[in-house]
Amino acid sequence: MYYPGPIERLIENLTKLPGIGRKTATRLTFFLLNSKGFYISELSESLLDVKEKIKLCSVCFNITDVDPCVICTDPRRDRSIICVVEESSHMMVVESANPGHYKYHILHGVINPIEGIGPDDVRIKELHERIIREEIKEVIIATNPNIEGNTTAHYISEILKSLDVRITRIASGIPVGGDIVYIDPLTIKSSIDNRKNL
Numbered sequence: 001m002y003y004p005g006p007i008e009r010l011i012e013n014l015t016k017l018p019g020i021g022r023k024t025a026t027r028l029t030f031f032l033l034n035s036k037g038f039y040i041s042e043l044s045e046s047l048l049d050v051k052e053k054i055k056l057c058s059v060c061f062n063i064t065d066v067d068p069c070v071i072c073t074d075p076r077r078d079r080s081i082i083c084v085v086e087e088s089s090h091m092m093v094v095e096s097a098n099p100g101h102y103k104y105h106i107l108h109g110v111i112n113p114i115e116g117i118g119p120d121d122v123r124i125k126e127l128h129e130r131i132i133r134e135e136i137k138e139v140i141i142a143t144n145p146n147i148e149g150n151t152t153a154h155y156i157s158e159i160l161k162s163l164d165v166r167i168t169r170i171a172s173g174i175p176v177g178g179d180i181v182y183i184d185p186l187t188i189k190s191s192i193d194n195r196k197n198l
Contacts, residue, residue, distance in 0.1 A: 007033070059130070061106040061123055063088045071095075077103050080137040083192075084127060084156065086110055086144060090180045094142055097189035102140070105130065110148040111155055119155055127156065131165055138166040140195055145170075146177050157198040168195040 002008055007029055014025035032040060056062070057069035064070070071077070083102040085091045091104045107122040119125075131139065141156055143149035157167045171194035174183050183191075 003029075060104050061108060061126070062091060062104060071104060074100065076100055079103065079134070081140065082127075082131070082134075082136050082138075083140040083142055085142050085180070086149065086152075087181075090142065090144075093180055093183065093185070094188055094192065097185035098192060107143075107152070110143060110152040112148045112151075119159075122152070124152075124156060124159065128159060128163075131160065131163055136165055138168060140168050140170065140192065141198070142170045142180065142192070144178065144180050145174050153198065167198045169198050171195050 003011065010029045010032070011022065011025045014020050014028055015022055017025075020028070032043075053065045054063050055065070055067060057064045057067055057072055059068045059072040062069045062071060078101060081102050082105050083091075083094055084105045084107065085094060086107050086109065088106055091106055094102070094104075105123070105127050107124065107127075109117055109122040111117060111119055111122065127139075130136070139156070139160060141153040143152050153169055157169075160167055170188075170191040174180065174187060174191050180188070
């Protein structure tokens, strides 16, 4: 069944969201169609705000609306340690287990030759420069414990070997092939507390 043009267009756009099929998109479309005008305006403004006001922190590459981000400017954090994660969502998980403790560096991906993603496609060069610039003493690598995450961790440890920095990897506790976003905070905390040198 096809609906009038504007409804069909909204359904099609909603199906482009991850995990949203046509049935769910149709249900959401009719929910929005029956919503109050102020809700639609608020939703539209919040979507535009995300696109217009959210940027990457120039220091750690976290998503933020201020630059540098609030984590980078937090004076209570240990300035000698950087925790390296794949994505901003991973940083949020680590942060929930260790609030206010570390500074972070978000790679925005991992090395994955099958998909054509090499070291220059993620923010490893910026990490290297930052370690020197900020005189970092320890780098905790908290990439996912899967092939791509382990490859990235190994590559980072190799390029940092020449620097006077302790390189650690989060310990076991996270299942191999797991995704850090879905791990509970206690397991994350245990993994970080029991990290090992690479």
